[in-house]
Amino acid sequence: xxxxxxxxxxxxxxxxxxxxxxxxxxxxxxxxxxxxxxxxxxxxxxxxxxxxxxxxxxxxxxxxxxxxxxxxxxxxxxxxxxxxxxxxxxxxxxxxxxxxxxxxxxxxxxxxxxxxxxxxxxxxxxx
Amino acid sequence: xxxxxxxxxxxxxxxxxxxxxxxxxxxxxxxxxxxxxxxxxxxxxxxxxxxxxxxxxxxxxxxxxxxxxxxxxxxxxxxxxxxxxxxxxxxxxxxxxxxxxxxxxxxxxxxxxxxxxxxxxxxxxxxxxxxxxxxxxx
Ligand SMILES: Nc1ncnc2c1ncn2[C@@H]1O[C@H](COP(=O)(O)OP(=O)(O)OP(=O)(O)O)[C@@H](O)[C@H]1O
Ligand SMILES: [Mg+2]
Numbered sequence: 001x002x003x004x005x006x007x008x009x010x011x012x013x014x015x016x017x018x019x020x021x022x023x024x025x026x027x028x029x030x031x032x033x034x035x036x037x038x039x040x041x042x043x044x045x046x047x048x049x050x051x052x053x054x055x056x057x058x059x060x061x062x063x064x065x066x067x068x069x070x071x072x073x074x075x076x077x078x079x080x081x082x083x084x085x086x087x088x089x090x091x092x093x094x095x096x097x098x099x100x101x102x103x104x105x106x107x108x109x110x111x112x113x114x115x116x117x118x119x120x121x122x123x124x125x126x127x
Numbered sequence: 128x129x130x131x132x133x134x135x136x137x138x139x140x141x142x143x144x145x146x147x148x149x150x151x152x153x154x155x156x157x158x159x160x161x162x163x164x165x166x167x168x169x170x171x172x173x174x175x176x177x178x179x180x181x182x183x184x185x186x187x188x189x190x191x192x193x194x195x196x197x198x199x200x201x202x203x204x205x206x207x208x209x210x211x212x213x214x215x216x217x218x219x220x221x222x223x224x225x226x227x228x229x230x231x232x233x234x235x236x237x238x239x240x241x242x243x244x245x246x247x248x249x250x251x252x253x254x255x256x257x258x259x260x261x262x263x264x265x
Contacts, residue, residue: 019152021144022180052169053151055176056232084169092173092238093224 003028005035010042011112013105016050025061033068042074043112047105049080059094066099075115077101079108130196130205133161139179141210142188147179150191157193158204163264171204171262174242177235178208178258184229186212186256196261203263206243208256215250222248 001024005014012035014028032044046065048054054062066076077100081089089095102108137157139150151172158171175191182189189210196205215221222240227233236258240246243260250256 019148021148023144052155053172053176055173055180056234056238057180060232082169084166087166088169088173088242091170091242092177093234093241094232094238 003031005031007039007041010040010116011045011109012036012039012041012043013045013047015047018050019052020058022057022061025058029061029065029068032065033072036069036072036074042116044069044074044076045105045108045112046076046078047080047108048078048085049082049104051085052082054081054085054089054094056092056094059089059096063096063099066096075100075112077108077111079103079105130198130203133195133197133202137193139191139193140188141179141182141191141208143183147176147183150179150193151175154191154193154204154206157195158262161195161202161204161264163204163262167262167265170242171206174239174260174262175206175208177239178206178260181235181256182208182210182212186210188212189255198263201263203244203261206258206260206262208258208260210257211255214252214254214256215248216252218248218250221250 001018003014003016005012062078069076079102102111137153139153154175155168155172158168179191192207194205196203220226222236224237225233243262245261247259
């Protein structure tokens, strides 16, 4: 199951459409990390609204995505974690510590816009 | 068996990535049939995902058996994850948060115990592992 990745301005938006296998998740991670450099994106949004399960492997992979992309100088925000999915994640003991999350795509975009204007990003915005 | 079986059990053989997804979807369907609220559908599906992945990762292959059960009018879903893999040498240790022999998070087994209402694990070192977990409809 391929996850479509769209470029919108300085951002990449990956929208998960259906359940992902571990292999799909790894592929999404690798593709995003690669694409972010190729298109010089400043932010990445991963929309997981369609996921009905985020288990230990998915959590670990999403965390890896965010950390790898940060090392490439861009920001990641995970959007659309459903309430029952969040409930199960917490019970399982999973956290997305150090990873930005937003309610939905719109909030995620607003988050990235704010981040881009922050003092820490002067260098990037003036490039 | 301890509980009455409401319908035929569903067996999903597990030996690849995509079987993990198939098993949790079957489990969700069954729990939905039983009238579980959506939070518990996610709970059951997540627990199955962890157990199925343990089979693929540590035992290579095995089976997930899903049952709708009845205990004097109280309905529930029973998940049995069973394999003939290497077994777990120290089950108490494996049940601890953060214990992993694969450098992972070590949250699968203790997490499944927290997610479900009942949890049993038996493992014979060298012979295989069986985990039985139940969620009752509230
Ligand atoms: N079916 C199994 N067969 C053999 N060993 C197993 C099996 N399931 C679990 N184990 C052992 O128990 C340990 C703990 O399992 P658990 O699922 O809690 O954590 P994990 O798989 O290591 O990490 P995570 O599930 O968080 O990705 C595993 O590291 C493994 O050594
Ligand atoms: Mg595990």
